[in-house]
Amino acid sequence: MRAEVVVIGSGISGLTVAALLAKRNRQVVVLERNQKPGGALRHFVRRGIPFDIGFHYSGCLGSGKILRVLWEYLGIWIHLRVHPFPSEGNDCLTLRHSGKSVRAFFSYERLEDELQQAFPNEAEGVVTYLKTLRDICDSIPFYNLDLPLTPFLRGLFPPAGIGLAPFLTSLTKDPDLQAVLVSPAFLYGVSPRQASLAVHAMVAHAFISGAYAIDGGGQAIVDAFLSIFRKAGVEVLTGQEVESIIVTDGKVAGVKTSEMEISCSQAIYTGHPADLLDLVPEGTFRQAHCSRLQDLENTTSMFVVFGAVDNPASLRDLTWVNHYAIPSGLDILDVNLICPEESALLMTAPGRRYSDPALSNASRGIILMRPASWDEVAPFSIGAGGTRPASYKKWKSQSADKLLDQAKKLWGYSRIEPLAIGSPLTFRDKLGVPGGAVYGVRHCLNQYNPGAKTRLPGLWLSGQGTLMTGIVGASLSGLVTAGEIEGLEPLWDEVRQCR
Amino acid sequence: MISDEQVHQRVAQIMAEEFELEPESLQPDATLYEDLGLDSLDAVDMVVALEKAFGMKMTDEEAVRAVRTLGDLFDLVCRLKNQQVAKE
Numbered sequence: 001m002r003a004e005v006v007v008i009g010s011g012i013s014g015l016t017v018a019a020l021l022a023k024r025n026r027q028v029v030v031l032e033r034n035q036k037p038g039g040a041l042r043h044f045v046r047r048g049i050p051f052d053i054g055f056h057y058s059g060c061l062g063s064g065k066i067l068r069v070l071w072e073y074l075g076i077w078i079h080l081r082v083h084p085f086p087s088e089g090n091d092c093l094t095l096r097h098s099g100k101s102v103r104a105f106f107s108y109e110r111l112e113d114e115l116q117q118a119f120p121n122e123a124e125g126v127v128t129y130l131k132t133l134r135d136i137c138d139s140i141p142f143y144n145l146d147l148p149l150t151p152f153l154r155g156l157f158p159p160a161g162i163g164l165a166p167f168l169t170s171l172t173k174d175p176d177l178q179a180v181l182v183s184p185a186f187l188y189g190v191s192p193r194q195a196s197l198a199v200h201a202m203v204a205h206a207f208i209s210g211a212y213a214i215d216g217g218g219q220a221i222v223d224a225f226l227s228i229f230r231k232a233g234v235e236v237l238t239g240q241e242v243e244s245i246i247v248t249d250g251k252v253a254g255v256k257t258s259e260m261e262i263s264c265s266q267a268i269y270t271g272h273p274a275d276l277l278d279l280v281p282e283g284t285f286r287q288a289h290c291s292r293l294q295d296l297e298n299t300t301s302m303f304v305v306f307g308a309v310d311n312p313a314s315l316r317d318l319t320w321v322n323h324y325a326i327p328s329g330l331d332i333l334d335v336n337l338i339c340p341e342e343s344a345l346l347m348t349a350p351g352r353r354y355s356d357p358a359l360s361n362a363s364r365g366i367i368l369m370r371p372a373s374w375d376e377v378a379p380f381s382i383g384a385g386g387t388r389p390a391s392y393k394k395w396k397s398q399s400a401d402k403l404l405d406q407a408k409k410l411w412g413y414s415r416i417e418p419l420a421i422g423s424p425l426t427f428r429d430k431l432g433v434p435g436g437a438v439y440g441v442r443h444c445l446n447q448y449n450p451g452a453k454t455r456l457p458g459l460w461l462s463g464q465g466t467l468m469t470g471i472v473g474a475s476l477s478g479l480v481t482a483g484e485i486e487g488l489e490p491l492w493d494e495v496r497q498c499r
Numbered sequence: 500m501i502s503d504e505q506v507h508q509r510v511a512q513i514m515a516e517e518f519e520l521e522p523e524s525l526q527p528d529a530t531l532y533e534d535l536g537l538d539s540l541d542a543v544d545m546v547v548a549l550e551k552a553f554g555m556k557m558t559d560e561e562a563v564r565a566v567r568t569l570g571d572l573f574d575l576v577c578r579l580k581n582q583q584v585a586k587e
């Protein structure tokens with residue numbers, strides 16, 4: 001088989017880069033190791049209830065905002081029903097120690113009002129925090145579409161700059177306010193003590209500027225891509241794990257799976273960057289580069305219960321409110337606080353956000369998450385891929401019970417039946433990330449994430465490990481990789497015309 | 500505390516091992532980009548390798564961009580190393 005470009009991985013980054021290159025008339029094939037395309041965006045169904053894995057809500061989908069602009073450019077947008085959280089929607093943050101609740105609204109004005117009321121002595125810190133987020137994002141092309149892309153991407157040192165923790169502690173000594181302001185860290189998986197203010201700003205700003213739900217969740221996004229692929233002639237081959245990248249005369253000549261060989265001049269790898277080293281011939285990269293990829297540190301893992309209630313009406317309050325419980329101070333992702341009585345926790349019911357009331361009102365699915373560490377499952381990890389020891393099952397169900405118990409104590413949800421459980425082991429095996437890191441490689445202080453270009457001509461990187469994590473970050477990584485291949489500014493200009 | 504001379508040796512050793520360079524080519528007046536054949540992709544790998552080896556941060560982008568020769572690199576690493584010692 002032959003193709004111009006092979007994209008390795010069908011997560012949102014792979015789908016995006018494939019769609020962009022196909023639009024430039026490149027002949028593209030996408031290879032996916034799993035039986036179904038979509039990576040972390042796939043859903044699964046238990047007892048007729050669809051559950052999202054890696055998509056609960058997103059920012060950047062308002063008019064003129066980058067993800068919407070990109071999806072309009074690609075013709076994805078018209079396939080989707082995207083709707084904003086209503087103005088009352090919020091992330092309701094319950095502080096574990098004081099029991100205080102603060103509603104993090106998805107609007108700068110409303111959030112500022114709420115924070116001023118909840119922390120009347122901290123007005124200045126609140127204003128400075130919010131202004132800083134806006135100022136930072138105003139200098140980033142993905143949030144200020146008037147800016148060119150190249151200067152932003154060519155900065156040698158994205159990890160330089162200010163740490164989130166020193167910034168916040170300089171603004172406020174109130175541990176409750178600190179906890180509220182660091183809470184978006186849950187959405188990119190980096191402990192606030194290692195987080196960079198710039199990365200935090202990118203994620204927080206996206207949500208404060210407006211949160212969005214999509215009918216059908218992440219799966220609807222995947223399906224939208226597949227439908228444009230049918231017209232554009234992009235093939236997606238599943239059950240195809242790329243085992244090696246063929247190099248001839250010092251450049252990419254093809255890729256090999258256990259079943260087939262595809263010759264191509266360009267290959268784009270979207271998996272975990274450290275795993276790339278197993279795919280290329282020895283000596284492709286210098287030792288310094290291999291060590292750098294191998295040593296990349298990853299985001300936190302999570303323990304997730306996908307459950308259901310008998311009476312869907314009991315979930316009404318959860319429709320536009322995500323409930324978080326958070327420890328005070330900067331410990332939101334502290335792996336020493338993984339016992340559910342103390343750790344951060346998220347309860348959400350994305351299935352209730354369909355625009356069709358018949359569907360949303362009937363939705364019984366509920367998702368509970370807490371940060372988890374690999375150490376919790378390490379004892380069960382022997383025989384990866386094979387059968388797990390019986391003790392694992394027991395640990396899972398006990399851990400799930402503890403989480404459910406917390407949901408009951410914190411929010412009064414007493415009758416949730418667990419239908420599926422995701423542990424760091426599950427995420428490692430299903431998403432192919434070391435340690436079950438839910439957001440892949442960390443974007444944080446003092447870590448240099450790889451860019452799209454590699455030393456091997458014809459080989460490119462994309463995905464959440466490169467530019468940024470989350471649906472927005474991974475999509476934009478696809479845009480950047482396509483731009484590096486086709487010319488960054490011309491592609492950026494074309495995309496921006498869809499504003 | 501390690502001397503500047505030891506820092507030079509260690510930097511040269513790292514460059515030789517991590518970038519597969521001939522030890523003889525690693526003279527202070529050798530330019531990183533022309534003589535040693537490194538490019539902008541290697542620059543970050545180099546920074547990461549040196550940070551790890553010396554347990555310090557090279558976050559001053561201007562200073563790293565100003566490095567032209569191996570001698571400049573020796574000087575920069577020594578300077579950072581001494582600053583770090585001064586802080587401790």
Ligand SMILES: Cc1cc2nc3c(=O)[nH]c(=O)nc-3n(C[C@H](O)[C@H](O)[C@H](O)COP(=O)(O)OP(=O)(O)OC[C@H]3O[C@@H](n4cnc5c(N)ncnc54)[C@H](O)[C@@H]3O)c2cc1C
Pocket residue numbers: 008009010011012013014031032033034038039040041053054055056057058240241242243270271272302304431432438439462463464465469470471472474
């Ligand atoms: C539990 C959870 C909740 C989340 N919630 C949100 C949220 O609410 N909002 C948000 O914005 N983001 C969320 N995220 C993050 C978001 O889902 C991810 O950042 C994003 O989907 C990553 O996309 P990607 O394309 O980079 O990687 P992936 O989706 O992981 O795709 C990579 C694909 O490459 C395939 N692959 C890898 N190696 C090979 C190979 N050798 N051969 C063939 N195929 C290969 C993998 O099988 C995989 O399908 C969440 C993530 C998780 C896990």
